[in-house]
Amino acid sequence: MLTDMHIAVIGGDARQLEVIRKLIELDAKISLVGFDQLDHGFAGATKYQIHEVDFSQIDAIILPVRGVNHEGQIDTIFSNEKVYLKEEMLGSTPEYCTVYSGISNDYLNMLVQNTNRKLIQLFERDDVAIYNSIPTVEGTIMLAIQHTDFTIHGSNVAVLGLGRVGMSVARTFAALGANVKVGARKSQHLARITEMALTPFHLDRLANEISNIDICINTIPYQVLTANVISKMPSHSLIIDLASKPGGTDFRYAEKRGIKAMLAPSLPGIVAPKTAGQIVANVLCELLSEDLDKRKGNQP
Structure with a gap:
């Protein structure tokens, strides 16, 4: 279970919906950015604009499969809001906050390096x-x-x-x-x-x-x-x-x-978004659970 873990899911396509469903099942607290045009809501998840998120309370950030572009913009299929991940946002998160993305690029690598945050590229995993x-x-x-x-x-x-x-x-x-x-x-x-x-x-x-x-x-x-x-x-x-x-x-x-x-x-997200999303969700939730267990193990 991911109870008490506060996760920001920022942008993405239909694959992210499966990720959100899985996180809700595991009792995580979820802040959604870039989903304001989504027809149905998710019980246990709250929609925000990027400037409304209190990053100091965020334990993990989940980016879309494509991550960010070279200016830091994040794809938001379910919103017209232009969403950017900036250094001051990531820098204000707790030191243990981990960023999860499908892939990375020079901008995202620079961001995590400058803020000393951990980045996990899911699509680098076998x-x-x-x-x-x-x-x-x-x-x-x-x-x-x-x-x-x-x-x-x-x-x-x-x-x-x-x-x-x-x-x-x-x-x-x-x-x-x-x-x-x-x-x-x-x-x-x-x-x-x-x-x-x-x-x-x-x-x-x-x-x-x-x-x-x-x-x-x-x-x-x-x-x-x-x-x-x-x-x-x-x-x-x-x-x-x-x-x-x-x-x-x-x-x-x-x-x-x-x-x-x-x-x-991005064929998986086009031809089989549900299956592709479940693949990402299952592995992602395992990693989040391991991260949470490690953090709890380090607490006095």
Whole structure:
């Protein structure tokens, strides 16, 4: 239980609703920011504007999956209020206050460093990323079906990267009957691709391996699908980029060539927000409970 723990949930999309429900079940005290247009209320949660929150009473801050942008602004799907997380806000919280975010960036890293607060990036955790790969894969299949005029079965698919998402994507598209090749750099990843009965190739050879690809799925968060690579792709190819913004694709050149390229970094929140929210909520509440137990253990 999270009784007596005061948590600020600031911004977010439909996934955060599952987080709020779980926190309420565990008897936490919740301050909501960025939810003023939400149709239904939550018993046990109070809506505030950001300037109304008494941060000196906040034990934990929960940010959306995307965290904050480079100016500190937080996405607020359920509000027109422009919400910013500022240093003076975080600095006024108790020293033990922990910030939870899906991902981070230079601004958020600077904020927690300057205020000496702890930051936990949920999507850096293997459990969250692996669970989250399930709705990601389903969303990728949905996009592939919607934006092609051929079946996945029998198509030539290239998956770039064999991380937690890349592995799930490659395995599932192969199970659907696609001819899957996977590009990676690490020798252990190339060995794992072979063990999975898929075709491995080193990313240094990407331009040579892309000439017969129908669907290219990128999971690498830096530009690998350069203009040179895209110039070798068939004009009917579909690029689905699952990497975090700005993705790993030269979208300008893809458009110039007439190749459909889509940046889709938040598929779980689009295709299965309830499941994606439950994944985040379950892990988050475990972490909050552990944090509360540690704090109580340190009390005289």
